[in-house]
Amino acid sequence: xxxxxxxxxxxxxxxxxxxxxxxxxxxxxxxxxxxxxxxxxxxxxxxxxxxxxxxxxxxxxxxxxxxxxxxxxxxxxxxxxxxxxxxxxxxxxxxxxxxxxxxxxxxxxxxxxxxxxxxxxxxxxxxxxxxxxxxxxxxxxxxxxxxxxxxxxxxxxxxxxxxxxxxxxxxxxxxxxxxxxxxxxxxxxxxxxxxxxxxxxxxxxxxxxxxxxxxxxxxxxxxxxxxxxxxxxxxxxxxxxxxxxxxxxxxxxxxxxxxxxxxxx
Numbered sequence: 001x002x003x004x005x006x007x008x009x010x011x012x013x014x015x016x017x018x019x020x021x022x023x024x025x026x027x028x029x030x031x032x033x034x035x036x037x038x039x040x041x042x043x044x045x046x047x048x049x050x051x052x053x054x055x056x057x058x059x060x061x062x063x064x065x066x067x068x069x070x071x072x073x074x075x076x077x078x079x080x081x082x083x084x085x086x087x088x089x090x091x092x093x094x095x096x097x098x099x100x101x102x103x104x105x106x107x108x109x110x111x112x113x114x115x116x117x118x119x120x121x122x123x124x125x126x127x128x129x130x131x132x133x134x135x136x137x138x139x140x141x142x143x144x145x146x147x148x149x150x151x152x153x154x155x156x157x158x159x160x161x162x163x164x165x166x167x168x169x170x171x172x173x174x175x176x177x178x179x180x181x182x183x184x185x186x187x188x189x190x191x192x193x194x195x196x197x198x199x200x201x202x203x204x205x206x207x208x209x210x211x212x213x214x215x216x217x218x219x220x221x222x223x224x225x226x227x228x229x230x231x232x233x234x235x236x237x238x239x240x241x242x243x244x245x246x247x248x249x250x251x252x253x254x255x256x257x258x259x260x261x262x263x264x265x
Contacts, residue, residue: 027058160219182216
């Protein structure tokens with residue numbers, strides 16, 4: 001989206017951006033973030049980065065945990081899920097070194113970038129093209145306990161077949177039988193509108209959507225498939241997709257999980 005600090009600063013002024021949010025990946029593959037006021041972004045941000053404690057991300061011991069984050073301006077996008085106008089960016093992690101900051105070779109994005117470099121250096125191929133399918137479940141309820149004397153969890157979605165005889169709440173009868181949800185239409189497909197809104201947000205963020213539909217599993221299982229992309233590009237888009245899907249669901253009082261098989265079948 002941008003190539004220089006001045007471009008970002010001008011955009012923030014014109015669009016009244018108040019905060020800039022930096023998103024980083026931890027050892028478990030989840031985004032974490034830190035935020036600065038928009039006026040704090042300057043040339044030093046790109047030279048010296050934003051310092052953080054890498055031990056809390058699982059990357060280093062406490063005594064060797066000083067790391068810095070340097071944003072990738074081309075990834076900038078307005079975050080649609082926050083009240084304060086905020087520009088969101090991803091980027092890369094570096095370790096401090098007397099000869100200059102060095103890319104942290106265990107950071108997932110750096111691993112992907114190096115893998116693409118090796119692909120070209122070794123002349124195996126010019127690029128690696130990936131087309132993932134993002135399957136997830138949209139739930140109306142989830143609870144869990146993990147105590148010394150008890151381990152339990154419970155999940156539910158109103159369209160599940162086990163709710164066909166539910167007389168405690170309003171029941172309109174449109175439940176989805178197990179293994180019968182593939183491409184099922186409304187009124188059984190209760191998350192159709194939600195998925196369309198997710199896809200529009202993704203398109204606005206630069207993620208090209210191929211299609212979306214209800215999946216075969218039945219209770220809440222759906223899919224969004226995106227167009228092909230190169231390795232690092234698709235890794236970035238995967239994080240964006242998970243962020244958009246989960247926050248879109250929460251905004252509509254639902255929960256989305258990418259757990260492969262949350263229900264027994």
